[in-house]
Amino acid sequence: MLNNHEEINHMTTRNENGDTYLPYYFKEISSSIFASGNSYHYVVDFFDMSISNTSSSINEIHDLKSELISYNDILALIHPGDMDFVRQAENRIIEIFKTQIGWEKLLAYKWSYCCRFRMPDGTYKLFQQQNIVLSFDEYGAFSKSFKIHTDISHLTTVNNYKLSCIGLNGEPSYTEIDVFSSECSKKRYTKREIEVLNLMCEGFTSNQIAAKLCIALDTAKNHRRNILHKAGAKTTAQAVKESIMKGFI
DSSP states (O other), X not given: OOXXXXXXXXOOEEOTTOOEEOOSOHHHXXXXXXXXXXXXXXXXXXXXXXXXXXXXXXXXXXXXXXXTOOHXXXXXXXXXXXXXXXXXXXXXXXXXXXXXXXXXXXXXXXEEEEEEEEOTTSOEEEEEEEEXXXXXXXXXXXXXXXXXEEXXXXXXXXXXXOEEEEESTTOOOEEEEOTTSSOOOOOOOOHHHHHHHHHHHTTOXXXXXXXXXXXXXXXXXXXXXXXXXXXXXXXXXXXXXXXXHTTOO
């Protein structure tokens, strides 16, 4: 899934219960998030902690039946050593939106962090969690959220234990957030850089990127240099890895 998540149209509306939500189709949501490896997705309803729209790939990855599992079953897969970080990350997200970004912009962001999940053989692998809130109720609490978990153990086995809040439709992004600190940095790629970065992930050369995007070769090379600089990387492979870990793509 290599679609540009900045292209999501976040036009909100309300249903008969007064919940604010994003009125676009589920397939459009799932295709808006980049997955760099084996992944599965689902929608969690925080009213009763039930899940729906669970992809069948969870069967192959965790040996769980998509039609039978609960959200608690998924939470139970998290490595005990990562549970404190996960709890703190979720609390930090609420704090950031309330004190820095603005709660009214909740539907214009996705957030991302990594943690280890138990596999069927009892070992643990590092996964990236990406989250988009679909709706919140009249009291401003999360109502439903779309989540995708991606196995990134082929990229790295070392968790950076950082949180990223990635702005959609041009909103600023906050990356490398220490969940145990009150500070967070601000960094983002341009819309064009995201397009170039996605093509880099697919293995496109600068010449191919220029042709694909109908831009000059020098322009494509400049975008690559800017991406490497923002990622703090020296090679394309490092840039892709860092961008995935930081939740940019």
